[in-house]
Amino acid sequence: MRYDSEHKARTRARVVQEAAATIRAVGPDGIGVAGLMAKVGLTHGGFYAHFKSKEDLVAEAVGQMFDDSRAMFEFRTEGRTPADGLASYIDFYLSEQHRDQTERGCPLPRLSNELARLPGPARDRFAAGAAGLTGRVAELLEKLGIPDAELVAASMVSEMVGALALARAVPDREQSSRILEASRDGLKRRLGVA
Numbered sequence: 600m601r602y603d604s605e606h607k608a609r610t611r612a613r614v615v616q617e618a619a620a621t622i623r624a625v626g627p628d629g630i631g632v633a634g635l636m637a638k639v640g641l642t643h644g645g646f647y648a649h650f651k652s653k654e655d656l657v658a659e660a661v662g663q664m665f666d667d668s669r670a671m672f673e674f675r676t677e678g679r680t681p682a683d684g685l686a687s688y689i690d691f692y693l694s695e696q697h698r699d700q701t702e703r704g705c706p707l708p709r710l711s712n713e714l715a716r717l718p719g720p721a722r723d724r725f726a727a728g729a730a731g732l733t734g735r736v737a738e739l740l741e742k743l744g745i746p747d748a749e750l751v752a753a754s755m756v757s758e759m760v761g762a763l764a765l766a767r768a769v770p771d772r773e774q775s776s777r778i779l780e781a782s783r784d785g786l787k788r789r790l791g792v793a
Contacts, residue, residue, distance in 0.1 A: 658720035665728025
């Protein structure tokens with residue numbers, strides 16, 4: 600049975616979404632093509648109708664993760680003043696909800712320590728995604744009149760990623776929440792968006 604191009608695109612998108620969720624949950628090494636295809640109701644053989652290789656799939660999934668992250672940034676910031684948008688994004692990023700929803704969260708904390716093991720195309724997607732997030736933050740900072748907005752954005756993103764990663768790693772939930780709160784409050788205070 601032959602399917603139209605829209606069906607093929609939808610199927611590919613489902614596979615990429617499932618791969619992105621798997622990477623968030625267990626890392627890129629946890630992707631098995633047969634298991635992944637079974638999760639979306641397809642056979643292992645159908646994989647090559649959509650992707651050249653597992654490396655191609657991982658790169659697409661990393662790109663999807665950053666597309667999802669961009670959509671969350673836009674949801675939290677659009678239609679708000681720069682100060683309110685930035686505060687909203689910081690509040691979300693450094694929240695217990697984001698900490699606990701690793702399967703849908705920002706890919707930076709999850710993939711940063713695995714970057715060296717990712718294939719070249721996936722590393723390129725990671726670099727573009729990280730630069731994109733930093734650039735979007737810098738745009739808001741520029742609108743707020745903050746000097747050296749790009750440097751401040753890089754520092755802010757680094758702190759948020761580090762705080763979220765640390766909060767996820769700490770087994771004590773109260774201490775984990777305090778890490779998020781301290782970073783969240785400190786960033787908002789330093790940026791004047793508290």
